[in-house]
Amino acid sequence: MSSAEVRKIVKEKKxxxxxxxxxxxxxxxxxxEVFVASNCPERIKKDLRHFCGIANVKLNELEETNxxxxxxxxxxxSVSVLCY
Numbered sequence: 368m369s370s371a372e373v374r375k376i377v378k379e380k381k382x383x384x385x386x387x388x389x390x391x392x393x394x395x396x397x398x399x400e401v402f403v404a405s406n407c408p409e410r411i412k413k414d415l416r417h418f419c420g421i422a423n424v425k426l427n428e429l430e431e432t433n434x435x436x437x438x439x440x441x442x443x444x445s446v447s448v449l450c451y
Contacts, residue, residue, distance in 0.1 A: 368427050370439055373402065377440050380451035384442070386411045389450045393418040398450045401426045404433040407447040415448065 376382070380399075383392055386407075392398045393415075401419055403412055403426065412428070419426040429436065433445035440446050 368402070368429060370431065373429065373431075373436070373439050376400075376402075376451060377449075382440070382449050382451050384440070384446050384449050386415070386448045389448050390414060390418055392450060393422045393424060396422060398422065398424050400424060401448065401450045402436075403428050404436045404445075404447045405430055406432045411448065 383389060389398065389401055393401070401415055401424060403415060405428065415426055431439065433447040436449070437444055437446040440449065
């Protein structure tokens with residue numbers, strides 16, 4: 368997925384940031400898609416793969432780092448995981 372596509376999604380959808388809220392949303396079935404930064408810790412990626420598999424939700428592993436993803440989302444902090 369390209370940077371332009373991520374920017375478009377951030378602009379058009381209600382986005383949730385962070386692994387904890389993403390996992391909580393996956394458990395309740397309120398997630399359309401999950402995005403993970405390239406340098407997200409492997410243990411978090413493993414948990415997200417597990418819960419995305421159960422919820423039948425697409426998990427996108429991006430080429431951008433968490434710093435770059437934070438910039439794409441226009442946030443003053445790094446973003447490792449986001450969902451909508």
